[in-house]
Amino acid sequence: MSADAGTKSGTGTDTDQSWRGIAAGEADTIDSADRIRFTGGSGQLLRELLRPYRRAIWILVAVVVVENAARLAIPYLVKVGIDSGIPPIRENDDLGPLGVVVALVLGATIVQAITRQIFLVRSGRIGQDLLYQLRRRVFRHFQRLSPAFHDDYTSGRIISRQTSDIDAIYEMLETGFDGLVTAFLTLVGTAVILMFLDVKLGLLALLCGPFLFWITAWFRRESAKSYRVARERVALLIVHFVESMGGVRAVQAFRREPRDLEIFDVLNDDNRRANLVAFRLVAWFMPGVRLIGNITIAAVLVYGGYLAYHGEVTVGVLAAFLLYLRRFFEPMMEISQFFNTFQSASAALEKLAGVLRVEPSVPEPVTPVPLAHRRGGLTFEQVRFSYVDGRDVLPGLDLDVPGGQTVALVGTTGAGKTTLAKLATRFYDPTSGRVLLDGVDLRDLASDDLRSSVVMVTQENFLFTGSIADNIRFGRPGASDADVEAAARALGAHDLIMALPDGYDTQVANRGGRLSAGQRQLVAFARAFLADPEVLILDEATSSLDVPSERLVQHALRTVLAGRTAVIIAHRLSTVEIADRVLVMAHGDIVEDGAPADLVAGGAGHFSDLHRAWLDSLA
Amino acid sequence: MATTSRDVGLDPDPDQPPAASVRSLWRLRGYLCPHLGSVAIMLLTSLAVVGTSIGIPLVTRAVIDGPIADHELGPVLPLGLLALGLGVVEAVLIFVRRWVQSTAVLAMETSMRHDLYTRLQELPMSFHSKWPAGQLLSRAIQDLSSIRRFSGFGLIFLVVNIVQVVAVTIVLLGMYWPLGLVVAATAAPIVWLSMTFEKKYVVMSRRVQDQQGDLATLAEEGALGFRVIKAFGRSEHVASEYERQARSLHASSMDKVHLSARFWTFLEVIPNLAVCVVLLLGAIGAGQGALTTGELVAFITLLLSLVWPVSSLGVILAMAQEAMSAAARILEVLDTEPAIVGGDRTIAEPRGHLRFEHVDFAFPDAPDEIVLRDVCLDVAPGETVAIVGGTGSGKTALTALVPRLHDVTGGRITIDGVDVRDLELGHLRSLVATAFEEPTLFSMSARENLTLGRADATDADVQEAIDVAQAGFVRDLPWGLDTRIGEQGMALSGGQRQRLALARAVVARPRVLVLDDTLSALDVHTEKLVEDALRTVLGATTGIVVAHRASTVLLADRVALLQDGTLTHVGQHRTLLAEVPAYRELLSADAGDRVPA
Numbered sequence A: 001m002s003a004d005a006g007t008k009s010g011t012g013t014d015t016d017q018s019w020r021g022i023a024a025g026e027a028d029t030i031d032s033a034d035r036i037r038f039t040g041g042s043g044q045l046l047r048e049l050l051r052p053y054r055r056a057i058w059i060l061v062a063v064v065v066v067e068n069a070a071r072l073a074i075p076y077l078v079k080v081g082i083d084s085g086i087p088p089i090r091e092n093d094d095l096g097p098l099g100v101v102v103a104l105v106l107g108a109t110i111v112q113a114i115t116r117q118i119f120l121v122r123s124g125r126i127g128q129d130l131l132y133q134l135r136r137r138v139f140r141h142f143q144r145l146s147p148a149f150h151d152d153y154t155s156g157r158i159i160s161r162q163t164s165d166i167d168a169i170y171e172m173l174e175t176g177f178d179g180l181v182t183a184f185l186t187l188v189g190t191a192v193i194l195m196f197l198d199v200k201l202g203l204l205a206l207l208c209g210p211f212l213f214w215i216t217a218w219f220r221r222e223s224a225k226s227y228r229v230a231r232e233r234v235a236l237l238i239v240h241f242v243e244s245m246g247g248v249r250a251v252q253a254f255r256r257e258p259r260d261l262e263i264f265d266v267l268n269d270d271n272r273r274a275n276l277v278a279f280r281l282v283a284w285f286m287p288g289v290r291l292i293g294n295i296t297i298a299a300v301l302v303y304g305g306y307l308a309y310h311g312e313v314t315v316g317v318l319a320a321f322l323l324y325l326r327r328f329f330e331p332m333m334e335i336s337q338f339f340n341t342f343q344s345a346s347a348a349l350e351k352l353a354g355v356l357r358v359e360p361s362v363p364e365p366v367t368p369v370p371l372a373h374r375r376g377g378l379t380f381e382q383v384r385f386s387y388v389d390g391r392d393v394l395p396g397l398d399l400d401v402p403g404g405q406t407v408a409l410v411g412t413t414g415a416g417k418t419t420l421a422k423l424a425t426r427f428y429d430p431t432s433g434r435v436l437l438d439g440v441d442l443r444d445l446a447s448d449d450l451r452s453s454v455v456m457v458t459q460e461n462f463l464f465t466g467s468i469a470d471n472i473r474f475g476r477p478g479a480s481d482a483d484v485e486a487a488a489r490a491l492g493a494h495d496l497i498m499a500l501p502d503g504y505d506t507q508v509a510n511r512g513g514r515l516s517a518g519q520r521q522l523v524a525f526a527r528a529f530l531a532d533p534e535v536l537i538l539d540e541a542t543s544s545l546d547v548p549s550e551r552l553v554q555h556a557l558r559t560v561l562a563g564r565t566a567v568i569i570a571h572r573l574s575t576v577e578i579a580d581r582v583l584v585m586a587h588g589d590i591v592e593d594g595a596p597a598d599l600v601a602g603g604a605g606h607f608s609d610l611h612r613a614w615l616d617s618l619a
Numbered sequence B: 001m002a003t004t005s006r007d008v009g010l011d012p013d014p015d016q017p018p019a020a021s022v023r024s025l026w027r028l029r030g031y032l033c034p035h036l037g038s039v040a041i042m043l044l045t046s047l048a049v050v051g052t053s054i055g056i057p058l059v060t061r062a063v064i065d066g067p068i069a070d071h072e073l074g075p076v077l078p079l080g081l082l083a084l085g086l087g088v089v090e091a092v093l094i095f096v097r098r099w100v101q102s103t104a105v106l107a108m109e110t111s112m113r114h115d116l117y118t119r120l121q122e123l124p125m126s127f128h129s130k131w132p133a134g135q136l137l138s139r140a141i142q143d144l145s146s147i148r149r150f151s152g153f154g155l156i157f158l159v160v161n162i163v164q165v166v167a168v169t170i171v172l173l174g175m176y177w178p179l180g181l182v183v184a185a186t187a188a189p190i191v192w193l194s195m196t197f198e199k200k201y202v203v204m205s206r207r208v209q210d211q212q213g214d215l216a217t218l219a220e221e222g223a224l225g226f227r228v229i230k231a232f233g234r235s236e237h238v239a240s241e242y243e244r245q246a247r248s249l250h251a252s253s254m255d256k257v258h259l260s261a262r263f264w265t266f267l268e269v270i271p272n273l274a275v276c277v278v279l280l281l282g283a284i285g286a287g288q289g290a291l292t293t294g295e296l297v298a299f300i301t302l303l304l305s306l307v308w309p310v311s312s313l314g315v316i317l318a319m320a321q322e323a324m325s326a327a328a329r330i331l332e333v334l335d336t337e338p339a340i341v342g343g344d345r346t347i348a349e350p351r352g353h354l355r356f357e358h359v360d361f362a363f364p365d366a367p368d369e370i371v372l373r374d375v376c377l378d379v380a381p382g383e384t385v386a387i388v389g390g391t392g393s394g395k396t397a398l399t400a401l402v403p404r405l406h407d408v409t410g411g412r413i414t415i416d417g418v419d420v421r422d423l424e425l426g427h428l429r430s431l432v433a434t435a436f437e438e439p440t441l442f443s444m445s446a447r448e449n450l451t452l453g454r455a456d457a458t459d460a461d462v463q464e465a466i467d468v469a470q471a472g473f474v475r476d477l478p479w480g481l482d483t484r485i486g487e488q489g490m491a492l493s494g495g496q497r498q499r500l501a502l503a504r505a506v507v508a509r510p511r512v513l514v515l516d517d518t519l520s521a522l523d524v525h526t527e528k529l530v531e532d533a534l535r536t537v538l539g540a541t542t543g544i545v546v547a548h549r550a551s552t553v554l555l556a557d558r559v560a561l562l563q564d565g566t567l568t569h570v571g572q573h574r575t576l577l578a579e580v581p582a583y584r585e586l587l588s589a590d591a592g593d594r595v596p597a
Helices: A002-008 A038-090 A096-144 A145-153 A155-198 A199-206 A210-246 A248-253 A257-309 A315-357 A418-425 A447-453 A470-472 A482-490 A494-498 A517-531 A547-560 A573-578 A596-602 A606-618 B020-026 B033-070 B078-121 B133-175 B177-223 B226-232 B235-287 B292-306 B307-334 B395-401 B427-431 B446-450 B461-468 B472-478 B492-508 B526-539 B573-579 B583-585
Strands: A378-388 A391-401 A406-410 A432-437 A454-457 A535-539 A565-567 A579-588 A589-594 B352-363 B372-379 B384-389 B410-415 B432-435 B512-516 B541-546 B556-565 B568-571
Touching: A038 A155, A038 B292, A096 A315, A096 B177, A096 B226, A096 B235, A145 A454, A145 B226, A155 A199, A155 A315, A155 B177, A155 B352, A199 A257, A199 A315, A199 A470, A210 A248, A210 A257, A210 A315, A210 A482, A210 A579, A248 A257, A248 B078, A257 A315, A257 B033, A315 B033, A315 B292, A378 A418, A378 A596, A378 B583, A391 A418, A391 B235, A391 B352, A406 A418, A406 A573, A406 B177, A406 B512, A418 A454, A418 A535, A418 A565, A418 B372, A432 B541, A447 A454, A447 B226, A454 A517, A454 B078, A454 B226, A470 A517, A470 A579, A482 A494, A482 A547, A482 A606, A494 A517, A517 B226, A547 A573, A547 B583, A565 A573, A565 B177, A565 B352, A573 A606, A579 A596, A579 A606, A579 B541, A589 A606, A596 B541, B020 B307, B033 B133, B033 B292, B078 B133, B133 B177, B133 B307, B177 B226, B177 B235, B226 B235, B292 B307, B352 B395, B372 B384, B372 B395, B372 B461, B372 B541, B384 B395, B384 B583, B395 B512, B395 B541, B427 B432, B432 B492, B446 B461, B446 B492, B461 B492, B461 B526, B472 B492, B492 B512, B492 B526, B512 B526, B526 B583, B556 B573, B556 B583, B568 B573, B573 B583
Parallel strands: A406 A565, A406 A579, A454 A535, A535 A565, B384 B541, B384 B556, B432 B512, B512 B541
Antiparallel strands: A378 A391, A378 A432, A579 A589, B352 B372, B352 B410, B556 B568
16 A cells, blocks of 8 residues: 555655655556557547537638748748749840749748638637537536536535546647647648758758657656646645635634644655656757757758859759758647646646546436426435445335424534435435435436525535625525525525625625634525425534524524425434424334424423433533 | 825735735745755746857858859858857756746745745734635645745846847848837837737736636535535536526626737738848849848847746736736735734743733724723632623633633733733733634544644543543544544544543643534433533643533632623522523523423
């Protein structure tokens, strides 16, 4: 296991990083292949994304070929101008041939300008459309995936799929694509023209090809490696930085600063060394290419001079050769830079393709069954469920909650209460058996029907950027201000909200707002009541409230829950008083079931024990 | 400049971009000083490269005009060798520059990042609660990179390109002045175009960046709020909002595409037009014998060699602009003086006698909102006091004052008679340990997380603390205490995290232990076990316990009731329960009528 930790933290450093600890399956590390092709999933994803643009791309290819032809024609025209434009002037002041050539240069310039403009705008549009489609698809996909997926795949990774990965693709589209296409066409076009101009000189010039190929291949391989290491290093640096800033309260309270700085310095220096390796590769590669280019130019100059002396080539050809050779070597720089963006983009596409391949474990029904009678009756039939194979959380649950009943669910941690709630809201599907809402299997219900009927409030009282009113309105997007206020009033949250700096317009994301956990929870409650579902599930929803707020909510619940089915899960039994029925769960089974008073009066059961312990805890 | 003209002690505002100026960049020159030799080498080699890049076309001219025109083969080889020599020298110079540059600028960037991080660690909570970690991160990564890029590349080439343009133009003017004038004239529109383009481009890029940021926020909320979105079935709602934002990003990006398409096209058209004019006039001149053919070839080669230096001036100026604002943003942090600095006193034999003397407190960014007023409390060594109060009564603020996460705005807090502000900060924080309600776990091993406050804790200390906090589950993690937890590691439940935070505070062996509603996420059973174990710890330690529940209050010897920032009652739990209605209201669940029996 220490070997595992060693390979993951890289090979370039021997500093002790045991503080980092061991984690299973580093899902985000890039695989070791320093490939430069889109393979497997990423290739398929790319093809899929490009499919609607096939025609547009062919047009682009045509445009870019014309553009490069015009671009490459200019040195050739310069040659023609020198060879056939100057002699007529010398001989009889005839400007005609030169005029034609200059007009052609001008024409080539204009063609190049127009095609270039078309190419840049069109390829830019395809790139942006593609990004938009990809963003949209990834966002919707994450929303479509089941909570089970989100339980494993941390939110940090979901966010980086949609930010840094998309950015990497954006980077490639913005800078890399144009550069690569132009570089490639320049390379091929120039080689063809050189051979066309003069075969002997052309062959001499192209002798540099193998060397260029070798140095580029070497650089590509090495920079892929070093770049990957550099990216991993900076990722580690970023994690440490963000965590020690985000958790600065704990850092300062526990005098963690020196240790954190020590770790930071190690990571900072690792990052520096990784970048140094990458930078030094460029320091070899760039002058290397230049050296090959300069040697070629010198050779062409000597051999070309020799050929010109013998009258085998004209001065114009020699001039054109030297101009073309310059252009031949320039794109090499572009290509080398493209490798890195290409590598990140390919890794990013690979990760995105992997995520997009995941299918929700809780799929939408193909032919949804409409909900005819909305009464809020909830039935569990022989429901078995396990998160991990072979370890049943619910071994076979039978439960019938008639519409309008308020049920309190009690039991120790791990008894299966939250699992039951997650099955009732179809965050998960049962391994076997059925969960029915008003007689319809949840798996046959359209998501819209299900979500408008069943709403769950948990401890996780996430609030979105926006005002308090916006957040309450999240429960029913069309609701008027009066509806929003009514929902808050029903919960007794109105006064609390009005006491905030801007009342309902107080921005929750604004740190100045200082909403306490309890206040946030009240907003979450109001949100659920505004949604007005037939079935309301409260999973530990009051646990972060202090006693007065909890009491406020309890009182509100009496009225709010009237006519609704409710399943209330609570560690603390204070909630039980409003329940019509109490279910005590243990090891995934219902061990007691009855009206609260009867269970307490029974005297010997789990519930009466719990009740007594709870009374004690109140002191 | 903007950052220094602000009142000392007021933190800068993260939403207000600081003014960028040459001065802010200049103020960071100290980081370049150790590398001045390297900078000199970079500059000299770059200038020498300008020489060679002018030299090679001149050799070409010599070949064409000499051996070829004179029909003399002899000088071709020596001239070729000269071109080769120049070519090799050029490559070596480029290599030297890049090699030296990579070492120097990376070292500079690393030391700036070190200083930035050190300063950020010193800055108090009032600073950090205003600055999201992402904002600081972009300073530590992107801003430092843009300064690095500018000082390693932009600064050098700003000088070199200007020298090259001037030198080549002089050479061209010397060769055939009418054509030289044409070339010099084309430089003007290119520079002008580049500068206006950059200005517009910076504005557009800023807009695109902002929209990308907004989109990232939506992506973040989509991930963090996923369960809420799912529970309400609002996927369509958030997705359409996301798409709306993505479309406006698309529109701005297309504006950017259009602008750069126009610019890059112009940039290529202008030199080509110059080639047209030079070819026309040059060929006529050559025909009339005003210049040689070799000169014409050299001329065009040199002209084309100017395209990059001239057009990149725009890019370099943009880079400079970027580096300036980056420098201003970094100075904004470096210039912020830590508002909370330690004194020089230590307590040799701390007993843990904690006193609040007429303590007032308001958050620095809302000085009119009084959070605590005239709080007086004496906690004897070894005594435990529970703080009870409604939502927003200032409980958490009160506990944050003891380890000086915030400073009192009036009155004082003493430990064993010494004002906490006179104590050495590290010493004070070794005396006080807090277990927070919302515990922060770092992406490190469980052991590293537990020994946060005492790196030299023995394994026995750690095990003991785990037992006290009922956090035995860490031993069952796949790699035990070496398992990585936190965002990048094993996910833990809220209750598990709270227990680890508690164990962390216990490991620190403080004289004063602060529990800020640490047990709220535990179920009744676990809570009871933790409380039993805590009693022994608290028996020997001074304790401040923020409590919502009666069961937690029972850990304490006395209770203090906090109402609207003032301590209204201090006494025994039972006494307060009997005598103070407000207290009863807060803590007593009024068990009698709970379950109709």
